[in-house]
Amino acid sequence: MASSKDDLRDPKFWRAVIGELIAMALFVMISIGSTIGWDKPHVPSMVQIALCFGLTIATMVQCFGHVSGANINPAVTCALLVTRKISAVRAFMYMIAQCVGAIAGAGLIYAVTPASVRGGLGVTSLGAGVSVEQGFAIEYLITFELVFTVFATIDANRKDLQGSASLAIGTSVTIGHLFAIQYTGASMNSARSFGPAVIMNSWQDHWIYWAGPVLGGITAGVVYEYLFSAKTTKDTISNCMLASKEVELVEEKVSTV
Template sequence: MNANTERAERARRCCRSFLTWCNSGSIMVAFKGVWTKDFWRAVSAEYVATLIFVFLGVGSTINWHAGKENPPPADLVLISLCFGLSIATMVQCFGHISGGHINPAVTAAMVVTRKLSLAKAFFYVVAQCLGAVTGAGLLYMVTPAKVRGSFGVNDVNSDISVGHGLLVEIIITFELVFTVFATCDSKRTDLGGSAALAIGVAVAIGHLFGIPYTGASMNPARSFGPALVTLTFTNHWIYWLGPILGGLLAAGLYEYLFCPDAEVKKRLQQVFQKDTSGKYKEVEADEVTVKPGSVDVEKDEKKDPYNDMGDVLSSV
């Protein structure tokens, strides 16, 4: 058998393996619920919400006194309030449609806590990035060149290291995502007021503190839009890694340590049981004892977490 025949045979085997995988339903399971009108309505909502958020937020960073004699510095309070109130408004407007993530870090946090499927999260992040680029592009088009300046592109303060800037982004995004989970926790009965406003305040606080350090991204899409429009990617990686790490840490700690779901507790109690000495030990699957009536098998079998839009319309 010559080399060409061997390559052809390997290609045929690969094709057969791929078709077998497709026929097994793996693709349909991964993308179940994606091909629905409600889902694409949610994705388009993320696009529009992020577009408006970036247009308004980055627009507040424009210094209209640039080029004049002794121009005043950027107004830190103005920028912080604009970002905070913009995100609060967008969450209030689109929260019931898409969950109002408007931030890849929030979307990643929803995935790690199993509130959103990975396949659907991919479309959300793409929509958020496209919305950010569109919003930044429209702002760039309507803003005079002489006042654009850095155009709101995030960068680390020259007086601190990139590592310190990464730490700042992790902490301020942790504060935001923890607020998201704490104010939208359906298990709480003490909540009052507006969750959207609380999230907006968290964004404003992060900006009030973080702007002098890193420009206060807290949102990879918000940083990506202006960076792509101006083709300025200096230290851009920290505005993805920092917020996503902060978001995952906040989500994991809230959902699995501080306020775990009752179902999680029940599963842990089934997996870890006390021995005669009073210490907990891990129990093998066939050793787990389930109390009669404690689990509704028929209900669990019928339950499909991705059968409706509950995971897509997760509140934030």
């Protein structure tokens, strides 16, 4: 992992920061656009919204993965920071870029959408009867699922990975939305909630969309990295085999006595 000083001196670092900003702006603009409630029969379905979010994030990961690692989510960035995969400066600048990009994306969709159909502009809110505790739990769990998928997909020690990493991540976003749209709006991404909240000046229960995703993401990163990563699994198997051989040797010595 590069140090913070190394990052600041590297032109590629600043290109990565800009990449995170642009990726987030495009993600929010396109995804939020799918939630706009046009006149019937053009009211968006839950499936339409879920597919738009999932396919958009898959596209952005494919486009910006080689530029910034395509975090496009403060929860992913925090998980990478805690597991020491990125520096503190990179994590900080990524999250600033993600928030600015989200505001820009929400502002763009606000500007190009007729006032009569803007509605809540995709502001995330709790479903009917959902308590703040339940909302927090839902955001924690669906972001855990997303970030666990990210870590499993980028595990350099795995030899069994096949297919598209970006599609796998996009699919995890899609299933999170299919499950949780009715509960919390299925944020899974603090910046995604932050952008529309700024543009619409809507902050009710907004803390849930920071605490839930960030804590869920960090938990997922730590659990995968130190319990389920290919390297950890390989080391565990090796230790078990070594212990087994030691037991066999002891048994052989005992049997010869």
